Structures are given as C-alpha cells and as structure tokens.
Amino acid sequence: METKVNESGFRGLDKSLRIQKITATAAGLFHRKGYRSTTLDDVSKELGITKAALYHYVSSKEKLLSRIYIQALENIFRNTDKIAGKDLPPDVRLRLIIQNHIKGIIIQSISMFSVFFTEENQLPEKEFRKILREKRKYTQIVEEIIEEGILQGLFKKTDPKLQAFAIIGMCNWVYKWYKPGHNAFTPDQIADHFVSLLERGYLKGNKQEMTNTITPENAIEREPETKKEQHKKLKDQCMSLIKLIDEIEENHMNAVIDALKFRHACKKFDPEKKIPHKKLGIILEAACLSPSSFGMEAWKFLVLESKEIREQLRPVCWDQAQITDASHVIVILARPSLVAPSNDYVKANFLRRELPEDATLAYIDRYKRHMETEVFPRMSAYAWCAKQCYIALANIMTAAASMGIDSCPMEGFEKDKVETILKIDKKEYEVAVLVALGFRAGGQTRRRRHESKTLIEYR
Numbered sequence: 001m002e003t004k005v006n007e008s009g010f011r012g013l014d015k016s017l018r019i020q021k022i023t024a025t026a027a028g029l030f031h032r033k034g035y036r037s038t039t040l041d042d043v044s045k046e047l048g049i050t051k052a053a054l055y056h057y058v059s060s061k062e063k064l065l066s067r068i069y070i071q072a073l074e075n076i077f078r079n080t081d082k083i084a085g086k087d088l089p090p091d092v093r094l095r096l097i098i099q100n101h102i103k104g105i106i107i108q109s110i111s112m113f114s115v116f117f118t119e120e121n122q123l124p125e126k127e128f129r130k131i132l133r134e135k136r137k138y139t140q141i142v143e144e145i146i147e148e149g150i151l152q153g154l155f156k157k158t159d160p161k162l163q164a165f166a167i168i169g170m171c172n173w174v175y176k177w178y179k180p181g182h183n184a185f186t187p188d189q190i191a192d193h194f195v196s197l198l199e200r201g202y203l204k205g206n207k208q209e210m211t212n213t214i215t216p217e218n219a220i221e222r223e224p225e226t227k228k229e230q231h232k233k234l235k236d237q238c239m240s241l242i243k244l245i246d247e248i249e250e251n252h253m254n255a256v257i258d259a260l261k262f263r264h265a266c267k268k269f270d271p272e273k274k275i276p277h278k279k280l281g282i283i284l285e286a287a288c289l290s291p292s293s294f295g296m297e298a299w300k301f302l303v304l305e306s307k308e309i310r311e312q313l314r315p316v317c318w319d320q321a322q323i324t325d326a327s328h329v330i331v332i333l334a335r336p337s338l339v340a341p342s343n344d345y346v347k348a349n350f351l352r353r354e355l356p357e358d359a360t361l362a363y364i365d366r367y368k369r370h371m372e373t374e375v376f377p378r379m380s381a382y383a384w385c386a387k388q389c390y391i392a393l394a395n396i397m398t399a400a401a402s403m404g405i406d407s408c409p410m411e412g413f414e415k416d417k418v419e420t421i422l423k424i425d426k427k428e429y430e431v432a433v434l435v436a437l438g439f440r441a442g443g444q445t446r447r448r449r450h451e452s453k454t455l456i457e458y459r
Contacts, residue, residue: 022047022057023071024112026064031111034262034404035065035119036440065119066127072109072116073134079104084141090149091203094167095195097142101171102191107178114175118404121276122439139164146202155202167198176255196237255402263401266408269325270441279403280328283437286399287330290392294367296349298338298385299392300429302331302422309421316417317434322408327438330396331422332389333429336381341368382430389432400437410434 025046029038040061044054058064083096106113120128142164149155155163171194178190185193275283280303287301304310305328314323323329338345341364350363375384397407411433418424418431 019057019067020071022054022064023067027068027109027112027115030065030068030119031114035061035115035122036404036406039442040064062122062124065115065122066124068112068115069123069127069131072112073131075109075112076105076134076138080138080141084145089154090145090152091154091199094142094145094149094202095199097145098167098171098195098198099191101168102174102194103187106171106174107180107187107190110175110178110180113172117172117175121273121279121404139168142167149202154204156204158202163202167202170194170198193237256398259398259401262404263397264406264440264447266326266406266436266438266440267322267445268441269322269327269406269408269436269438271325273327273439275327275405275437275439279405280437282403283396283399283405284330286395287332287392290395292388292391293384294349294363294370295353296339296346296385296388298335299389299432300333300335301392302333304329304331312421313413313418316414316421317410318412320410320412322410322436323434325438325441326408326436328436330435330437331418332393332432332435333424334382334385334389334432335429336385337428339371339381339385341371386430386432393433393435396435396437406438406440408436410436 022043026038026043029042029046033042038061040054040058041051043064044051047054058067079100080097083093083100086093086096088096120131123131139161143160146155146158146160146163150157150160174190284301284303292298304313307324310324310329313329314320317323337343340346346367347364350360350367353360353363355363371384375381393409397409400407413431413434415431418434419426419429422431424431
C-alpha cells in the first residue's frame, strides 16, 4: 500500500507552476541518475508527493521526458526570436544570441539541457523528429544573422551553416563542464569570454575590438586603453582561459570515471530500443583502435543483428535473455592461426611500420623469441589471442558507456556449438567472448567494488 506523503507545499502552487516544478525536478533526477535509472517513484519522492498525485499531471516517464524537451525548446526560443528580430547590426545580434545561449539557456537550466543533449534517443520517433526540426530552426536563425553580417562586410567570408554549427556547438558544450557553485567564473564572465574568442574568429579587421566594448545596453564612447591597461586585460584573459582549460580537462577526466560508474553488466535489456547506427559505428571503431601485443590485431568483430541467429544462439548461451533482447551482440573472434612466428601475416604486420630493414628483422626476431620462450610454453595461441580480445572488449564497453549505452560481457556459452551455429571457419577463427549492447530495462542490481585502497599498491 502506498504511503501518503505530505503534499501541502506542492498543492500551494498553481497548476502551471506545479507542472514546471515537476519538469524541473525530473530534469534534475535524469541529469544526476540518468533517464533509464530514474523511476516515477523517484520523481514523486523528490517532489514530496504520492505517485498517484504525480500521475494526475503526467501519465508516464516518456511523457515526462517529452515535457522536458518542450520546456527546453520554450527556453531556447523565448529570447532568441526577440533578439533576432531587433533592429540592430548583425554583429550585435549575434553577440546577444551567444550571450543568451550560454547564460539564458544552458547555464540557467543546466540540468534540463544536460538531459536535452543526452537523452534524445529515448524519445518516441515523432517527438525526436520534432526536436530535430526545432534545432534546425534555431541553427537557421544563427545562420541568417551570419549571412547578413557577411553581406554587410562585418564578418569574414565563410560558410554560414558551418559557422553556425561551430558557434552553437561551442556554446552547447558548456553543459558538460559547468557545475553551479563549483566554477571559478560567473555566467557573465563565461559568456563574455566565449564572445571574445568567437568574435576573433568571425569578425573582419579590428571590428572585434569595437564590439568588445560596445553593446546595445552601453553604447557609449570610451577613452582608448593605455598599453598598460591592454597588457593587464590580455593577461587577465589568458589567466581566465587557462582556468577554463583546466576545468574542461578536469571534466573530461570526470567523464571517463562517470562512464565507468555508469557501466554495468546489464542483465535485462529493453528489446524495443535499438542503438543508432552512428553510435554503433563509434563503438566498433573503438574496438578496432584497441591495442594488442606487438600490434598483431589477431581478432575479428562479428556483429549479430539477425533475430533468427540470436534465437538459435540463446539455448547454447545458458539461455541468457541478453542474447535476444539486446540491441546488438558482438562476437569477438580470436585468430590464432595468424600469430605463428613463421606466418606471413606477422612479417607483413611489422613491415607496415615502415622501419629500416634491420629494425624490422630485429622486431621479427624478438617476436619469435618471445612467442617461443614466453608464450607457447605457458598457453596456446588461442589463449594468447583471447587475452588481446579482452582489451578490445573493455574498449567496446567503455565507448558504449560514454554514450549511455549498456553492455554485458558474456563468457557463459558453449564455444563449439556457438561456432557451429555461426558457421565459423575453425581453421581461421575461434570465439573468444561475446558482448551484448543495448539499453537497460528498469533499474539494475547494485554493483559492488572493492575499495581502491585495497587494490592499489605503490612502490
């Protein structure tokens, strides 16, 4: 039986404010926990209302996500249309667009726009296409201002669409590293710094120096800066840029850890959700870029999309539902036949380094001695190749996690039967490991890890 929660604070708001409160709360939770890991129970608890009360305003989590996107679009165009329609020079309008994009759109609603940029693939197809149209509309507004600036001789001649993409992309990226209350810069400082950097790229001649000091709000004449003032201003800008770069680097590092924390051996996939082709391509590219001992790359990646093949595989993979429910299954094949020191493939692999002949021969000799004295006495060629395949497996899962895609590495299968079903040429390939990829259905079991201090030793 559902416990009644005190809802007086929520009920004290009028209906429109209640909807805004629900939307903002959900955006905050989706931002912190991820859309797939957040439930409507979480939202109702955060609001301090019952789940039944929440259902009065939103019928499903998908509808709530759509509401976030609608609100985000309203935020985007609230001031943008006004700025674009002002009777101001194009350089001033573009400056205001950039400032508004950073301060009035991204920073003001950082949680909402973090969701906006990361959860598109969770939207129904119809909603997704609508969002895409609105994004194009915004890009077109910026593009038209740039075209006008070029025609008036204010902006450098460049491709307006490409320039618009560059400006919008740079502004959008703020959501990745800006953390309210934890940044060295105010929103005004960030916006002004971005404007300064961007104007140096698109304004002609010395126009950017004038634009840096003139805005619609303070179009007043100023005394020319002394060299000392210019030097101080430049120094301050350099220091600000250094701090900004440090923050970006820190957030890039945090992004790796965030991806690894997100990654989970997903046991239950949503069979209705598919990985977009472009993102799958990135994952496979990460696999192909993986390192391997001596650069042998003795592997192949077999991507299973066929429902029929996966249904045949499931019984010989311990009847694990991931095989059929995941968006894709990648079978990583080892190629032990390639790594014998006498194989022409080995020689060709060293030759592609384009080293002097004596260096190439030395590498081949070192490889031969290593394999014959260190590897083959301890393991088979298959086992050695399989070790390399696990490096690629790790990269596949990390690349997937960085894009919010779930994975599950799988060793629970009958190797010979899998190879038979997949019609693998066993003289050339052997199955090393499988990995299922897709999107989790519901919550996941708690992941446990030993404390790092028990696993790391310095000497």
